[in-house]
Amino acid sequence: MTAPLLQVDDLHVRFPIAGGGLLGGRRTLYAVNGISFDLAKGECLSIVGESGCGKSTTALSILGLQEATEGSIRYRGQPFSGAGGPGRMQRARAVQMVFQDPYASLNPRQTVRTSLSAPLRLHGIKSASEISDRIEAMLADVGLTPEQADRYPHEFSGGQRQRIGIARALILEPEIVVLDEPVSALDVSIRAQIINLLLDLQEKRGLSYLMISHDLSVVEHMSDRVLVMFAGQVVEEGGWRQIFETPAHPYTRRLIAAIPDPDVALRRSERSERSADLPMLDGRAFVADGSVAPDVFVRPAPSELVEFAPGHKVRLAAAH
């Protein structure tokens, strides 16, 4: 097996927060507590979990917008975080992001052409004809016409804006694209179009997706593997079939049970039967079943991620 494209190893992110009261000291917010995963070329890995579980912070660390407190990120075996990491230009050609809200993610004062040509120029492409060729090709790839390049964002619908956002993320031809809830702000009727577009582009360009989502029906559609995060830790990790058909951790089961999809609801009984006969590892307890909101100001209790089936891991309290 070839080395993974992106390796995240024991990533921690902590924020110092001013304490309460006038003279309160500083407290530490434990946002991400030891996340490790690999992302292979052409793979879609999803990180799911509720708001505040640290999934966005993890993504921002990979994008270089948030400094990691501890741990390392490597891209093609080279350091991708901290002092030995790449400059912002190199990083931009490796990782890009599609944002959640297509209304806030496009500069209202720039035409589509400006939004797409400025990054190309910044990255050293000077020829006007090459720039306009690349923009036209990119627009065609995301299903827009060249004439639409000279319009402003407010002249587009939400779905079209998200297409523009995707075009902007791909214009520098990155290998990894972080998808931050790529369809959750869109009308249900156009979600499928955008999902299919993302899948087409992934296949066509061999992209690796790191998707952040709490919408499990989208995750089920797109992911090869899934990380379930809770309170800054991965509580369960596995292939999408393992996660959706034999969820082990109670938190994962609760997430899946919450999918408002009749199809899934029909299959749910079948699923819970299968997950019932999971090997319960030495009677060890699951860490945080997700029924209680975590205290983000407390360092999480020691625990470990245990692999109980090939590629399927679940977090259990430390062995005593």
Next chain:
Amino acid sequence: MRFGFNFMLGATLTALVILAGILAPWIAPFDPVLDADLMNSELPPDATFWFGTDGQGRDVYSRILYGAQISLTVGIVSQVINSIIGVTLGMTAGYWGGWWDDLVNGLTNVMLAIPSLIFALAVMAVLGPGLPSLLIALGLTNWSWTCRIARSSTLSLKSQGYVQAAQTLGYGDLRIMFTQILPNMMGPILVMATLGMGSAVLSEAALSFLGLGIQPPFPSWGSMLTDARQLIQMAPWVAVFPGLAIFLSVLGFNLLGDGLRDSLDPHMRTRNP
């Protein structure tokens, strides 16, 4: 662009002030300083002296036309200085945060705690009276609100997806500030600047009224009011017309500011066919 009635009224008033200032040497019937004739002093408005004459027999109409030059210069130059200082400090403070933000905030709070006219008076006292020191004094006085607005706009724009997108695309901090943040906060900044032009005109009038601004005999609307103080009962036109000029130009700047804000809103801008 669509223009509302208020914008048109504001633009008309502002254009009138600009035209009056520029064309003053050609359209003023008398010299504002030299054509003093005590025989003609305190004449009410008539066909020769449209706005009457003042205590020294000078034509009030001509003096108001020349005074427009002062008001415009003061309004525009002081607001350009204010906006540059305010936007530079506010935008960098909001974008970078940290100790720089604390420092700028502290400075802004100090500026806001000092009454602006008193601060301008202090600067004028150091620099001496005259137009250049007036411009510096007013330019250094009123940047704190612009700074606040620039800072808070930057803070809210910084979390917009397109600013984060620019960061991930490899844009540098300055490029992000100038291409992503500044254009999107020009609306409030322009509104602040045009409203500030109104208050700068008022401050100039106040400083000149107190004898620190434009020195007699050269006319400014504020110094004209000073001269009119003793005559207000015998010759009210000497005070009324400069007062009206101040009122209408400040109103014009304010309406222009509001109108600009509306027409700069990108949601009202349509694509060229």
